[in-house]
Amino acid sequence: MLSADQVKPGAQAVLSRADFDHLITVLQAEGYDVIGPTVDNGAVVYQEIDNAGALPEGVASRQAAGRYRLEKRADNALFGYIAGAQSWRPYLFQPSRTVWRAEKSGDELSFTEPEEPAPKMAFLGMRACELAAIELQDRVFMNGDAPDPDYAARRSGALFIAVNCGEAGETCFCVSMDTGPKVTRGHDLVLTELIAPDAHDFLVEIETEAGAEIARKLPLRAAEPQEVGRADAILAETAQSMGRALDTNGLKEILQDNQDAPQWGDVAERCLSCANCTLVCPTCFCNTTEDVTALDGESAERRQRWASCFNLDFSYLHGGPVRPSVEARYRQWMTHKLAHWIDQFGDSGCVGCGRCISWCPASIDITEEAAALRRHAEEADNGEN
Amino acid sequence: MAKPKLAVWKFASCDGCQLSILDLEDELLALAETVEIAYFLEASSKTVAGPYDLSLVEGSITTPHDAERIQDVRRQSHKLVTIGACATAGGIQALRNFADVKEFTKAVYARPDYIKTLETSTPIEDHVTVDFNLRGCPVDKKQLLEVVSAMTFGRKPMIAADSVCGECKARGSVCVAVAEGTPCLGPVTHAGCGAICPAYGRGCYGCFGPSDAANMPATARLLQAQGLSEDEIVRILRTFNAYAPAFREESEKHDAPNDQC
Numbered sequence: 272m273l274s275a276d277q278v279k280p281g282a283q284a285v286l287s288r289a290d291f292d293h294l295i296t297v298l299q300a301e302g303y304d305v306i307g308p309t310v311d312n313g314a315v316v317y318q319e320i321d322n323a324g325a326l327p328e329g330v331a332s333r334q335a336a337g338r339y340r341l342e343k344r345a346d347n348a349l350f351g352y353i354a355g356a357q358s359w360r361p362y363l364f365q366p367s368r369t370v371w372r373a374e375k376s377g378d379e380l381s382f383t384e385p386e387e388p389a390p391k392m393a394f395l396g397m398r399a400c401e402l403a404a405i406e407l408q409d410r411v412f413m414n415g416d417a418p419d420p421d422y423a424a425r426r427s428g429a430l431f432i433a434v435n436c437g438e439a440g441e442t443c444f445c446v447s448m449d450t451g452p453k454v455t456r457g458h459d460l461v462l463t464e465l466i467a468p469d470a471h472d473f474l475v476e477i478e479t480e481a482g483a484e485i486a487r488k489l490p491l492r493a494a495e496p497q498e499v500g501r502a503d504a505i506l507a508e509t510a511q512s513m514g515r516a517l518d519t520n521g522l523k524e525i526l527q528d529n530q531d532a533p534q535w536g537d538v539a540e541r542c543l544s545c546a547n548c549t550l551v552c553p554t555c556f557c558n559t560t561e562d563v564t565a566l567d568g569e570s571a572e573r574r575q576r577w578a579s580c581f582n583l584d585f586s587y588l589h590g591g592p593v594r595p596s597v598e599a600r601y602r603q604w605m606t607h608k609l610a611h612w613i614d615q616f617g618d619s620g621c622v623g624c625g626r627c628i629s630w631c632p633a634s635i636d637i638t639e640e641a642a643a644l645r646r647h648a649e650e651a652d653n654g655e656n
Numbered sequence: 657m658a659k660p661k662l663a664v665w666k667f668a669s670c671d672g673c674q675l676s677i678l679d680l681e682d683e684l685l686a687l688a689e690t691v692e693i694a695y696f697l698e699a700s701s702k703t704v705a706g707p708y709d710l711s712l713v714e715g716s717i718t719t720p721h722d723a724e725r726i727q728d729v730r731r732q733s734h735k736l737v738t739i740g741a742c743a744t745a746g747g748i749q750a751l752r753n754f755a756d757v758k759e760f761t762k763a764v765y766a767r768p769d770y771i772k773t774l775e776t777s778t779p780i781e782d783h784v785t786v787d788f789n790l791r792g793c794p795v796d797k798k799q800l801l802e803v804v805s806a807m808t809f810g811r812k813p814m815i816a817a818d819s820v821c822g823e824c825k826a827r828g829s830v831c832v833a834v835a836e837g838t839p840c841l842g843p844v845t846h847a848g849c850g851a852i853c854p855a856y857g858r859g860c861y862g863c864f865g866p867s868d869a870a871n872m873p874a875t876a877r878l879l880q881a882q883g884l885s886e887d888e889i890v891r892i893l894r895t896f897n898a899y900a901p902a903f904r905e906e907s908e909k910h911d912a913p914n915d916q917c
C-alpha cells in the first residue's frame with residue numbers, strides 16, 4: 272500500500288478491480304451522490320448508483336448514425352462502452368427547474384427563490400470529450416454576463432472521476448476536435464482500465480487535492496512503469512481508431528460563407544427537426560423561461576426548461592418565427608456549433624462525442640454534412656478560378 | 657368580482673377528456689373556487705344559463721344537429737377552447753372521412769334510413785372560431801389546468817407546440833427508435849403527454865396529433881426504413897388524429913388507389 276503522503280496531486284497508483292467497490296463506498300462516506308454508468312432500457316445511461324454491481328460490466332455499445340445497440344464484450348471491463356446515451360448535462364444544467372416564485376398577499380407581492388441545496392455529486396466514468404464539454408458550458412453558465420446560480424452551485428460541489436477511453440466508438444471524433452481521448456484537464460482523478468489475462472486493474476492518476484482526499488482512503492499500490500506504459504499504449508490505440516473525422520481546417524469560414532448552399536436544402540429533406548441532436552449534445556445550453564400563474568391568481572412561477580434551435584417557437588419574434596424552415600434551423604444548429612461558437616466563446620461548440628450522430632433518428636451525420644458543404648465550397652471556388 | 661362562468665360541452669366523443677376534468681381531484685376544488693362550473697352535464701344535471709366566460713368543447717361534428725349546436729355554443733361563449741383529439745382533429749371517428757359513411761351505416765344499423773349523419777367527422781375549428789386548441793387523446797390534466805388558468809387571467813397558455821422528443825429527452829428516456837429500431841412518431845407528434853410511451857419502451861403513436869413543424873415525408877421514409885409497409889404507414893398515421901392535415905396528407909400519399917373502394 273502507498274502511504275498517505277505519497278498520494279497527492281500528480282501521483283500515479285493502482286487500484287485493483289477487486290477493490291473497486293471501495294471507491295464507491297468512500298465517495299458515499301464523503302457525502303457524495305455517486306452518478307455513474309449503468310444499463311437501462313438497452314443503453315448505457317448515467318444514473319445514481321449504489322455499488323459497483325450497477326456498473327455495465329462486460330458491456331460494449333455499438334453505434335452508427337441513427338443506431339445504438341449493446342453487446343457483450345469478450346472481457347469484464349467496467350468502462351468498455353462508449354460514452355453514455357446522454358451526457359452529464361442534465362445533472363448540472365437541469366432539464367427544467369423553477370427560477371422563482373411570486374406570492375400575493377393583499378397588495379403585497381413577494382418573490383422567493385427555491386432553496387433546495389445543490390446535491391453533492393461525484394461523476395464516475397467521465398470521458399475526455401465530456402470534460403471538454405463541461406468546460407465549454409462553464410463559459411456559458413458561470414463565466415458570462417449572467418451566471419446561472421443553479422448550474423454554478425451544482426458544478427462547484429461536483430467531483431469528477433474520469434476514465435480514459437479504452438477504445439473509440441464508431442461515431443467518435445474527439446481527435447479531430449482536439450478534446451480526447453486522453454483526459455488532460457478538468458478532472459479530479461482519472462482511471463485507465465488495464466485488463467490482462469491474469470489481472471484487472473485501474474491506473475489511478477491524481478489531479479487535484481479533492482481527488483487526492485478520496486484516493487488516500489483507497490487501498491492503492493504503486494504503479495509499475497510497464498502499467499503506465501500500457502495505459503499510454505491503450506490511449507494511442509484509441510486515438511488511432513476514431514470512427515469519424517471532421518476536417519476543421521477553414522471550416523468556420525466555409526460555414527459562414529455558404530449560408531445559401533444547396534446542401535442546407537438537401538439535409539432539410541431528411542431532418543425531422545426533432546431537436547434530439549441538440550438535446551443530447553453536451554455543450555448545447557439553450558433554454559427558455561415561462562411564467563405561469565396558479566388557478567387562484569395568488570401565486571405565479573417562473574420556470575426554465577431546455578429549448579432547442581430546432582423548435583419553431585425558438586426564433587419567434589413579433590409576427591412569427593425568424594427561422595420558419597427546417598433548412599434555416601439545421602443551418603443554425605450546425606453553424607452555431609462549428610462556427611459561431613468560435614466567435615462567441617473562443618472554441619468550437621463541438622467536442623466530437625458523436626451523440627448527435629448516433630441519436631439522430633434520421634441518421635444525419637454532422638461530419639458528413641460538413642464534408643458535403645466543404646465539397647460544395649471547393650467546387651464553387653474552382654468554378655470561379 | 658363574480659366568478660367567471662365555465663361551461664363544458666360534449667359533441668361526438670368518448671367522454672375521456674371530460675373525465676380528465678373530473679380526474680383533477682385536488683385541483684378540482686381549486687377550480688370550483690375560482691370559476692363557477694355553470695354547465696357540465698357529465699358532473700351535474702344542475703345548469704346555469706349562458707352566456708359563459710369560458711367554454712371547453714369536447715368532441716367532433718358528425719351530425720347536422722351538432723353542426724347547428726356548435727354555432728349556438730360559440731354565440732354563448734366569450735372564450736372557446738377545444739379539448740382532445742376529437743375536437744381538435746375529428747377524432748378516431750374521422751376514419752369515416754376516408755371511406756363511404758353510407759356503407760358503414762348499412763353494415764351497422766338495421767334501419768340505416770333512421771340515421772342522420774354527416775359524411776365526415778370534422779374538428780370544431782372547421783365550424784367556428786376557436787380561441788385555443790388543446791391536444792391529446794385524452795388531454796393532459798396539467799395542460800388543461802394551465803389553459804383554464806391562462807384563459808381566466810387573459811394570458812397566453814404556456815403549451816409548447818414542438819415535438820414529443822423534447823419531453824422524451826427531458827425525462828431522460830432512452831430513444832426507442834435509435835436503441836431498438838421501434839417505429840416512433842415522437843419526432844412529428846405534438847408535445848404534451850410528457851413522452852409517456854417511450855418511457856415504457858413503446859413508440860409514440862401520435863395521440864397528440866402533429867407538432868407545429870412536422871416533416872412528414874422524412875418521417876414516412878424513416879418508417880419505411882424501419883420495415884413498415886405502405887399499409888402499415890397508413891395505419892400508424894390514421895388513428896385519433898387521422899384527419900389532422902399533416903397526418904392526413906401523408907397517409908393519403910401511401911394509400912394505394914385500389915384500397916379506396
Ligand code: SF4
Nearest residue numbers: 542543545546548631
Ligand atoms: S439532425 Fe437529426 S436529431 Fe437533429 S433535428 Fe434533424 S432529425 Fe432530429
Ligand code: SF4
Nearest residue numbers: 552621622624625627
Ligand atoms: S455536435 Fe454532436 S458530436 Fe459535437 S459535441 Fe455536440 S453531440 Fe457531440
Ligand code: SF4
Nearest residue numbers: 555556557580604607
Ligand atoms: S446549436 Fe442550437 S440549441 Fe445548441 S446551443 Fe446553438 S442555438 Fe442552442
Ligand code: SF4
Nearest residue numbers: 821824831832840842
Ligand atoms: S423515443 Fe421517440 S419520442 Fe423519444 S426521442 Fe426517440 S423518436 Fe423521439
Ligand code: SF4
Nearest residue numbers: 849853860861862863
Ligand atoms: S402516443 Fe405519443 S402522444 Fe400519445 S401518450 Fe404516447 S407518447 Fe404521448
